[in-house]
Amino acid sequence: MTDSFSSDCLKLDRPVGAPFSGTSSWRDEEKSLSDLKKLYPDFPYPVLLKIDVQRRGVVYTKEALAAVDPIIHMTSVRSDYYDKDDLSPVSLMLDDGTSIFTEGFLADTGFEPYVVDFDGRSAYLCDGADPLARVSYWEKPDYYSKTTSRGRHMWQLVSARPQRLTIHPHQFCDFWKKSGCGCKFCVMASNFRAGNKEALLSVDEIVETVAEALKEPGRNQSIFLTGGTIVSGQNPLDDELELYLAVLKGLGLLFGGRKFPSQLISTAFNPWQIRRLWEETGLTSYTADIEVLNESLFDWICPGKSQLIGYQGWLDRLEAAAQIFGRGNVNTGIVAGVETARPKGFKTSEEALSNTLEEAEKLFRRGVWVVGCVWRVMEGSVFFRQRPPSLEYYLRLAQGLDGLRRKYGFMADLDNYRRCGNHPDTDLARI
Amino acid sequence: MTSVDLRTYPDLVAALLEPASVKVLGVVNGDGAPHLAVKNSIRLEHDGNLAFDELIETSRSNAGLVRAMWFNRKVAINVVSPSGQAWLLSGRPIRTVISGGEFRRRYEAVRSQDPHGGLAAIWHIKIDDLSETTLAKRRLDEETAHPLLIHLDRLLAEPIEAGAEAPISSGLPEPAEHRELANSHVPKGHHGHNGLNGNNGD
Structure with missing residues (x-):
């Protein structure tokens, strides 16, 4: 194949925007998940939670990672934007069938990520110590x-x-x-x-x-x-x-x-x-x-x-x-x-x-x-x-x-x- | 929400296990209208909750269950055994399964019964209220609790032929425990109608 795209876009691939300070002030600058749940009672909470998890990202406790069974759960993925082959879940699913994509490496935007914890029976999405919803790990295909x-x-x-x-x-x-x-x-x-x-x-x-x-x-x-x-x-x-x-x-x-x-x-x-x-x-x-x-x-x-x-x-x-x-x-x-x-x-x-x-x-x-x-x-x-x-x-x-x-x-x-x-x-x- | 462990209701368990039983799911549409659909795959799970196979992704039942889960609403299930014994259950969907090992097992089970069929989702429902609605039982319950709610002709000592002179009576019903009620003679297990007729006393 020949590359016929010869125009030069001129701009550089350099970071745009100043870095965030890493403080938690974002919580004071916007309405919280629980605020919005009350303000928009007709908007489904699982979808709201999904959005916020995708925005803020997730981390796993060691108990949550220990609950991953690589025989059952999907832990590997290769795509044009993400490669992973470790023992963490590729992504999550809420009990209502809503998928939450957690693929990729989020930049430090100053948000605290959600935490996935495991109580011995089920995994839960937590904001800090507060469990918000049960989640399951995607299962892998044969x-x-x-x-x-x-x-x-x-x-x-x-x-x-x-x-x-x-x-x-x-x-x-x-x-x-x-x-x-x-x-x-x-x-x-x-x-x-x-x-x-x-x-x-x-x-x-x-x-x-x-x-x-x-x-x-x-x-x-x-x-x-x-x-x-x-x-x-x-x-x-x-x-x-x-x-x-x-x-x-x-x-x-x-x-x-x-x-x-x-x-x-x-x-x-x-x-x-x-x-x-x-x-x-x-x-x-x-x-x-x-x-x-x-x-x-x-x-x-x-x-x-x-x-x-x-x-x-x-x-x-x-x-x-x-x-x-x-x-x-x-x-x-x-x-x-x-x-x-x-x-x-x-x-x-x-x-x-x-x-x-x-x-x-x-x-x-x-x-x-x-x-x-x-x-x-x-x-x-x-x-x-x-x-x-x-x-x-x-x-x-x-x-x-x-x-x-x-x-x-x-x-x-x-x-x-x-x-x-x-x-x-x-x-x-x-x- | 107090959940009900259905495993402690042996007649209901038997009805849920009986393939000839009729099981109806009731949900609420987006416009508030009720929606009923026969879902004979409703079954008792090992954890004491119910589950069933939703075959149609775009069904009103499926949407109603999603709605119930999203907005914490209840759904209703009516179970009627072939002998006419009936129950009304209410609860909340707690999980839907659209992929993975459990989904595959049910998908294969559904397909083995209907080669033209598919599976949209498995729904798990936690029951938090239950009542037996068998007609004879409901009739007895009502006559005990509401003795005034009866047509007078059913209380007559002797049937009065049309045009005959009426016997003297106070006109008030006697307490239920003193009355001879047709239902009190219904032998256990016989309820006088076929459950398929839908004549349970809900």
């Missing part, structure tokens, strides 16, 4: 203990969520090859550089692994693909497209060439590329993450995407995808909260919320629905000295996005609580 015919651990090729298979065929991103072009919240480059892994996975081994994973009854409801941008090709992004086409065609053989519940998050392909995905594969839904719903912030936070496609171009491509894949089968994700990043982000929550929801509504009108995930400020990202907005901000954003989804009549099926589980707004779609 294929996690197996290797491919080439001897590679299958979990390194395909990772698992409670009901989904996740594939990252390209584990690096071309935007990070140019100084200052990577998305500022993203850790794909630092994760890749820290690990000893290949950028491109073998398509044959991916298909072999999925075939093995599908032997387990009742484990999977969806297959999900994503990965870093590959700019190169006859037309920009053609090589990225060809990679996904190869994987999807290989997987399609497992389903007799029929459509199968699946989602791709790629760089925003042009309509001809998207049509090929629809016509040549079993893919059922398409996503290209806009990341932040404001053009000038997009240009600042996602300079590579901005230069290659641009904000309006990205939105146009999403709309075209919705026309090809059908209404409801195309959405876009935002890293909710980065719109408040210093120094160029919105200064107030009200301003950030109203801008984001207004812009989201424009997309809903164009046939593209919007999902948010909590901005987890990660070590290794340009934004590692930032702090995400308040818990109330996330609550109101989740309510707002859920309200828009209902207003415009979109189902959350493709990104619901059990397929992805990383979107507080689609958690709300359960009722």
